[in-house]
Amino acid sequence: MAKTGLAVAALILIIMALICLMAGSTRLDFTRVFTPGSVESIVFMSVRLPRVLAAALAGLAFALSGLLLQVASGNDLASPNIIGVNSGSGFAVLLFLCFLPQHFLLLPFAAFAGAMAAAVLVFTISSLSTRLSSSSSLILAGVAVNALFNALISTLSSLKPEVMGSYSAFSVGGFASIQPSSLVAPAVIILISSVLCIAIAPVLDVIRLGDEIASSLGYRPRRVRMLLSMLASLMAGAAVSFAGLLGFVGLVTPHLANFLTGGGGRRTVVMCALSGPTLVLLSDLLARTVVAPGELPAGVFMAAIGVPFLVYLLTRRARHA
């Protein structure tokens, strides 16, 4: 039953990717896609394929990052936004746009550095707390770091209002101007981290049961939570570097995977890894077709899909509570 569910999810992802490759403002004759020098080949290889790969990689990274953070924090509402990874990344991007706009190709590395800096700050603050549980301290530290970076973003945008145009597209998230070269390093990070996530699925199950049970099974839960959060930040930072601050996918996808699989085990991690890319591809497809030939940020549709589903999950949980 579980394997059937995963096979169906994989099939839906493949179909969605194919639709995204075919759909767009330029109608492609797919018989000519692999003809060197043809318009179809150029559009496919330099626009459609990088965009679909970017959307799929971002979906994979944010979804697994969200899952890791929800397990690590013991909080179902945790996501890269909550622990300040996204705002740290956003601040680094804004800083970069203010002071080094001529080195635009280095922007992804600034986003990644900001994400990691925020993560390190969150873990340092949360490790100072000995009275709170590790999950509570991580969330509280995340909220504090989030507030700090949002305040810095506001300050910088007030002092340098001219850069807000570039920043606003980044802050919503999307794939309109993906450069294939900007995908290579993040893709390597995301794919290796994803394999690692699937490999450590049994550890995630133990950590979900709380610090006391995890300790009794021989784990050092605080240390494991920190490592999971670092891995989550690494993945989210890698994705933010080319996709911007795409929200909701990291929050919604773990719940969707949990809902579809019953929760726990490797099947939930794999379902998360399949559902995240599907959701982001769907958002991006809507973003570039609904107002074609114009385009909206994919983040707008991610929110449109994510919010109703999240409300449904919360009301469902409230009925159980």
Added chain:
Amino acid sequence: MLEVRNLSVRAGKTLLLEDVSFTLNEGRICALLGANGSGKTSLIRALTSYYPHYQGSIMFSGQELRNSSKREKASLHALLPQDLPQVDIVVSSLFDDVEGGTGVLDGLGLSRLAGRRLISLSGGERELVFLALMLSRKASLYCLDEAEANLDPRGRRLVERSMERLKREGHMVLASFHDIPRALRFADDCLVLDHGRLVFSGSVGDFRESGLATSLFGLVERCFTSEDGQLVKLLLEACDEDVGKGGEA
């Protein structure tokens, strides 16, 4: 055998346990007693590796707990914690990596819960699911932290039967209780904590004689004659006058 010597545990500046020493033997149930905040949960946590930085020693058959590997720790102790996780997963998923799967649920007559989501269960049902999860593990010491707090009489009996089975199988059982008369009815030994210090360690009979039931918990022993002429001793909640008499009641 579990030998604890001069165990002290701190959380920040707070001293949770101070200079605690005792021994637990295989095939016996030990009741862990104490008022709220006396350190019962801290002691159970210390024995189940929750506090990696403790002072003193915790020796399982001569093996120091802090020097044990992850795999060894998992075979030394199993825990039913007081605060149970609220995880949104199907109950049977908890038993995915357990030898025999959900068979242990069936053995406790809880197979009806296997397909339910954990968050949809009542507090008592969740307690029994985690009791089954604890029993599914092979360990030397089984710790139950106020396992009966949320349970109805049938659930309490299930916990008692489980502890008695573990005892028969030669394991060590340490269980904390607030219902002291109930604990003393089926425990062999007891440990009593007060403000993080161990004030009693010994058999249940010695505890009854010690007068601590009255001085610490406000209980008095009363003798009754049953219908068939047998003398029955019961621990009852004392009134203020009884407490004033100390251990003489």
